[in-house]
Structure formats: C-alpha cells, structure tokens
Amino acid sequence: MPANAFNGFTEYGIGIGLRVPHYRHILAKKPVVDWFEIISENFMVDGGRPLEVLDTILEQYRVVQHGVASYFGSADKFDREHLKRLKRLVKYTNTPWLSDHLCWGSVDGRYTHDLLPMPYTFAVARHTAEKIRFARDYLEVPICVENVSSYAEYHASEMTEWEFLSEVVEQADCGILLDVNNIYVSSQNHNFDPYEYLNNVPHHRVGQIHIAGHSKFEKYTLDTHDHPVLDPVWKMYAHAIQRVGNTATLLEWDDRIPSFEEVHHEALKANEFRDTQLATTAS
Amino acid sequence: MQRVMASALFRPLTSKWGMQKRWVDGAPMEALASKFIKPNDRLNSFERLEIYNRQYWFRVLDCLYDDYPGLRAVVGERRFMKMATAYLTQYPSDSFTLRDLGNRLEQFLRAEPHWSAPREELALDMVRFEWAQVVAFDGPAHPPLTPDDILDTPPSKLQLRLQPYLTLLELNFAVDDFLIAIKKRESDVLRGEASNAMNSAPKAAVVRKRVRYPKREKVHLAVHRHDNLLYYKRLDQEAFAILTSLSRGITVEDACLEAVTASKRTDVDWSAEIKSWFDAWSALGWFCRTP
Incomplete structure (x- = not known):
C-alpha cells in the first residue's frame, strides 16, 4: 500500500539495492535515486570502510534496511548478538521500516546462510509470528516479512503459502514485503497460479514490493537475481500495483551486476507499469 | 525437521x-x-x-x-576445495555473517596439517595473514590517543592500548609480497548478496599461471587500516617487540628497554629510532583510549 503503518507512513518510490560494485559510481556521481535498500548484515560491523560508505550514503539518500539472517522461522531462539547489532544499525540508519524473510536458516547455532522455506502449519505460523512480534518490539521499528522463493514443499504443510503468509502477518500484526518475482518462481516450481497468490494476501499490509530476475532450467526455476526482470514478473507487478496501490518498489540485482545506470534504468521501468496501472484504476 | x-x-x-x-x-x-x-x-x-x-x-x-586467495595459492586450487569442504564439515558456520566463515581455519590447519603438506608453515602464515585482513577491514576502532591524553604520565607508568583492528604477525615467510603477486593475477570476483540461489559450481580448478612460493625469511608485519583502507606494514624486529609488549600491557619504558636489550644491532641511535617509530604509530592512530 502507499504510506501505511508497515512502511512507517512513507512514500518512497523506486529504489535499488546498494551493492559494492556501484559504490564508486554512487559516491562520485551522486545519481538521483529515490532510495537505497541495504543488506543489514553487510553493515552490522564494528567499523571500517562499510560504515564509512554508509555514512556518506545516509547524508544524501534515504535508506531502508533489508535483512537476510533474522530467520524468523528458525526453531532456535533469536541470536542475541545479531539482534543487538541489528538494533544498533536501525538507530544508525533511522530506517522507516525493516524487512527480512519469512524463512528459517539456522539450527542449534549453525548457519546455512540460505533462506529455507517453512512447513505451512498453524503451529509454525504461531511460533514465527511470536518471533516477529518480539523483534519488532525490541527493534522499535515496523517490520515487513518477505515471501521467499522455494524449490521444495513439505508433507507437513496444512495450507497454501499465501494462506500461511496471511496467517503469520495477521498474528504478528506486521507488514509484507511482497516479492513478486519470488511468487512467480515458486509458482513455477510448485504448480500454482501466481495471481491467486497475489489476490489472496492482505493487501493493506503490503509495505514494499521486490522485483528481480530469475533463471529457468529444465526442471525448475531459480531465483538468481542476475537478469533483468522478465515479462511475466512485470505483468504480475502491474497486477500487484493495481491491487495494493502505489507502493515502494525495489529492484534486486545481486549477481553478474551490470553498471549502475543499467540497474537503475531497469528499476525505473517499474514507473511505467505503475503509472499505467494507476491510470487504469483511476479511469 | x-x-x-x-x-x-x-x-x-x-x-x-x-x-x-x-x-x-x-x-x-x-x-x-x-x-x-x-x-x-x-x-x-x-x-x-x-x-x-x-x-x-x-x-x-x-x-x-x-x-582466501593466498591460502588457495599455497595449497593449490583443487586441494583448497577439498580442504575447505573438510573444514566446513567440521566447523559449519557459527555466525550470521559469512565474514566469519574462516574464523577457525587456522585452528583447523593446525589440527590437520596434512591438508597443507608439504607447506604447512607457509599455509599457517598465510591463513593468519588473511584473517588479520578480515579484522583490519571492519574490526572495531577506538578513539585514538592524543598527546594531551598522556601528557602527565611518565614512560615508566605509561601503558598504551593498541587498536583492536591492528594485528601483529611474526611470520616465517614473506606472505605479504606473495599475496600481492597472487592478487595481481586475479580479477575481482563479486559475490551475490540477497539472492538465495547459487546456480553454478564454485570457481574451482581454474588454471592460472603459478606464482613462485616465497622463500623462508623472518618477517614482522602489522596488518591495519588507515583512512579505512587496508595496509600491511613491515616492522623492524625491535619495533615489533615493542608493540607486542605494549599489547600485553607492559609499560612503554619496559617495552622499549626489553626490545633494545634483546637487540643484536649496535650502531643505532635508539632514542631517535624509537621516537620515529612512536611518531609514525601515533600518526597512524594505532594507540587508542580504553573504551
């Protein structure tokens, strides 16, 4: 949705991910960008170059934090060191909202560094929602959880992914970072209609949208973030905007990263879809 | 599950x-x-x-x-992948950040030297050196000492704390020069960040021109950062001894005395030499206040 409680009542437009290969260009050229999304864990350090870059970026740009290691779905309790460092960074960046993934990834203090799907059960939803609530209260910032792309489904699941996502965010009273590309990737891997997913999540809770590229293989589709956004995902993005309104959108491009201009140009295509859809909705 | x-x-x-x-x-x-x-x-x-x-x-x-491009060059590309697999099987990641993935590599190589045979010592030097760079890159920094902070303390009582991002290494090989040569032949490789997909096998077994292994020689090195850029600075043996003593909480006077007494060099104006070292270290911000 446009400005809402889950994105700190902001209207941020089109952002791109802040990535190391673009540092030099951004710091030297100071391009006009609506906002940057940073990977929280890359800046949860004690000093040095990462924080120097972040300082400079914060002086000139709006920044939103996106995490990859909170693991709300892990059965483990929170890693206290991780939470403490995350809170320090939240205070530092003054991020209006914070996002991380609806997934698990650590067990007994050992980390997979992956975003693993969860069994869609009511018990898991309750456990995950409790952890999100705890994190939100501790970090004192709105949280949006992102649907992950997945390559496996569990026998234990009691509901669809979108029902699970809805169950978690309603119980946690948190926002959704709706990753349209992830929905598409998972729909290809699990044979569901991605539009049914888009139509059945609580739209008023969507605080941000992700778009990205993916790769199709013979037997499955991978969420690779190393391509421009493909047509089916743009179509879904247009549909999502029609449903949720003009929402802060971010292009993820994390591998085989091209020039800053190319990434930014790709991201700005979202404006065309958004404007067309919003005009259609208005008329 | x-x-x-x-x-x-x-x-x-x-x-x-x-x-x-x-x-x-x-x-x-x-x-x-x-x-x-x-x-x-x-x-x-x-x-x-x-x-x-x-x-x-x-x-x-x-x-x-x-x-760890240096360790990779020491043990060889293919063996590195096998060694890394054995290491991660024994020590899966215990940190939320991939930065720390190699934090027990030295321990592993000490316990299982066969992975780096016949260059066990060179591998240990290299892994210590490469981990020191991880620490220097984004390790904590405390406010540097100013002359005013120590103005009233005599050298016999003065203890100086070193920045936590600074690592002192006594090495048996010139791994600094070796790593520079290795990096020259390698292009930067970028790592994916938020994507949870890895769609190709790791970059193993790429054939590259071999860099000659370094000869055995004693090297004293400080791995540090300045203006947030990474540096390695060679140190004289006596300078290294002074800094090591300071890091152990020994007073400035005792640290200097010990280093000079142990030195085999005779034709040195020690007061001038030591002053120039301390001037340089202060300018680099190596001494810090206790937090």
Whole structure:
C-alpha cells in the first residue's frame, strides 16, 4: 500500500539495492535515486570502510534496511548478538521500516546462510509470528516479512503459502514485503497460479514490493537475481500495483551486476507499469 | 525437521556436485527426503532437497574461495576445495555473517596439517595473514590517543592500548609480497548478496599461471587500516617487540628497554629510532583510549 503503518507512513518510490560494485559510481556521481535498500548484515560491523560508505550514503539518500539472517522461522531462539547489532544499525540508519524473510536458516547455532522455506502449519505460523512480534518490539521499528522463493514443499504443510503468509502477518500484526518475482518462481516450481497468490494476501499490509530476475532450467526455476526482470514478473507487478496501490518498489540485482545506470534504468521501468496501472484504476 | 534438513544440507556433495545417495546410517537418502519433502511432476524429493544441498555448498565454498586467495595459492586450487569442504564439515558456520566463515581455519590447519603438506608453515602464515585482513577491514576502532591524553604520565607508568583492528604477525615467510603477486593475477570476483540461489559450481580448478612460493625469511608485519583502507606494514624486529609488549600491557619504558636489550644491532641511535617509530604509530592512530 502507499504510506501505511508497515512502511512507517512513507512514500518512497523506486529504489535499488546498494551493492559494492556501484559504490564508486554512487559516491562520485551522486545519481538521483529515490532510495537505497541495504543488506543489514553487510553493515552490522564494528567499523571500517562499510560504515564509512554508509555514512556518506545516509547524508544524501534515504535508506531502508533489508535483512537476510533474522530467520524468523528458525526453531532456535533469536541470536542475541545479531539482534543487538541489528538494533544498533536501525538507530544508525533511522530506517522507516525493516524487512527480512519469512524463512528459517539456522539450527542449534549453525548457519546455512540460505533462506529455507517453512512447513505451512498453524503451529509454525504461531511460533514465527511470536518471533516477529518480539523483534519488532525490541527493534522499535515496523517490520515487513518477505515471501521467499522455494524449490521444495513439505508433507507437513496444512495450507497454501499465501494462506500461511496471511496467517503469520495477521498474528504478528506486521507488514509484507511482497516479492513478486519470488511468487512467480515458486509458482513455477510448485504448480500454482501466481495471481491467486497475489489476490489472496492482505493487501493493506503490503509495505514494499521486490522485483528481480530469475533463471529457468529444465526442471525448475531459480531465483538468481542476475537478469533483468522478465515479462511475466512485470505483468504480475502491474497486477500487484493495481491491487495494493502505489507502493515502494525495489529492484534486486545481486549477481553478474551490470553498471549502475543499467540497474537503475531497469528499476525505473517499474514507473511505467505503475503509472499505467494507476491510470487504469483511476479511469 | 529443521535439524534433519540442516544436517542434510551440511553433508558434503559428491565429486560430481550431487547430494550423497546414502544418509549417515546407510539408508537411502531418497527415503529420508521423501519423509518430509513432497515430490512434484518434475522432481522427486531427493532432487528437491539436492537443490538446497548444492546451494549451501556452492555458497560457502565460493565465499572461502574469494576470501582466501593466498591460502588457495599455497595449497593449490583443487586441494583448497577439498580442504575447505573438510573444514566446513567440521566447523559449519557459527555466525550470521559469512565474514566469519574462516574464523577457525587456522585452528583447523593446525589440527590437520596434512591438508597443507608439504607447506604447512607457509599455509599457517598465510591463513593468519588473511584473517588479520578480515579484522583490519571492519574490526572495531577506538578513539585514538592524543598527546594531551598522556601528557602527565611518565614512560615508566605509561601503558598504551593498541587498536583492536591492528594485528601483529611474526611470520616465517614473506606472505605479504606473495599475496600481492597472487592478487595481481586475479580479477575481482563479486559475490551475490540477497539472492538465495547459487546456480553454478564454485570457481574451482581454474588454471592460472603459478606464482613462485616465497622463500623462508623472518618477517614482522602489522596488518591495519588507515583512512579505512587496508595496509600491511613491515616492522623492524625491535619495533615489533615493542608493540607486542605494549599489547600485553607492559609499560612503554619496559617495552622499549626489553626490545633494545634483546637487540643484536649496535650502531643505532635508539632514542631517535624509537621516537620515529612512536611518531609514525601515533600518526597512524594505532594507540587508542580504553573504551
């Protein structure tokens, strides 16, 4: 949705991910960008170059934090060191909202560094929602959880992914970072209609949208973030905007990263879809 | 379920980058996978779990591959991947950040020197050097000392604390020069960040022109940062001894006295030499206040 409680009542437009290969260009050229999304864990350090870059970026740009290691779905309790460092960074960046993934990834203090799907059960939803609530209260910032792309489904699941996502965010009273590309990737891997997913999540809770590229293989589709956004995902993005309104959108491009201009140009295509859809909705 | 699945992901891949066919108890892996993962019309349960098993190993091996080019050059490309697999099997990541993935590599190589034979000592020097760079890159810094901070303290009572990002290394090989040569022949490799997909095998077995191994020589090195850029600075043996003593809480006077007494050099104006060292170290911000 446009400005809402889950994105700190902001209207941020089109952002791109802040990535190391673009540092030099951004710091030297100071391009006009609506906002940057940073990977929280890359800046949860004690000093040095990462924080120097972040300082400079914060002086000139709006920044939103996106995490990859909170693991709300892990059965483990929170890693206290991780939470403490995350809170320090939240205070530092003054991020209006914070996002991380609806997934698990650590067990007994050992980390997979992956975003693993969860069994869609009511018990898991309750456990995950409790952890999100705890994190939100501790970090004192709105949280949006992102649907992950997945390559496996569990026998234990009691509901669809979108029902699970809805169950978690309603119980946690948190926002959704709706990753349209992830929905598409998972729909290809699990044979569901991605539009049914888009139509059945609580739209008023969507605080941000992700778009990205993916790769199709013979037997499955991978969420690779190393391509421009493909047509089916743009179509879904247009549909999502029609449903949720003009929402802060971010292009993820994390591998085989091209020039800053190319990434930014790709991201700005979202404006065309958004404007067309919003005009259609208005008329 | 999470314990079982994580254990499956942490199990090394086969030589053909596939998931092992048998579980730890010898039972077919397919049977285990099908207990909790559904098949679909294109992939069975084993194949779906295998995607995650492969992604885990591609990601962590890629990370070590990028972060330890020097160690890779010492042990060799192919052996490095085997060594890294053995290391991560024994020490799976215990940190939320991939930065720390190599934090127990030195410990591992000391316990299992056969991975780096016949260059065990060179490998240990290199892994200590490369880990020191990780620390210097983004380790904590405290406010540097100013002359006013120590104005009233005589050298006999003055203790100086060193910046936590600074590592002092006594080495048996000139791994600094060796690493510079290695890096010259390598192009920068970028690592994916937020994507949870790894769709290709790690960058192993790339044939590159060999750089000559360094000869044995005593090297004293400070690995540090200045203006947030990484540096390695060679130190005289006496300078190294003074800094090491200071890091152990010994007073400035005793540290200097010990270093000079132990020195075999005779034709040195020690007061001028020591003053120039301290001037340089102060300018680099190596001395800090206790937090």
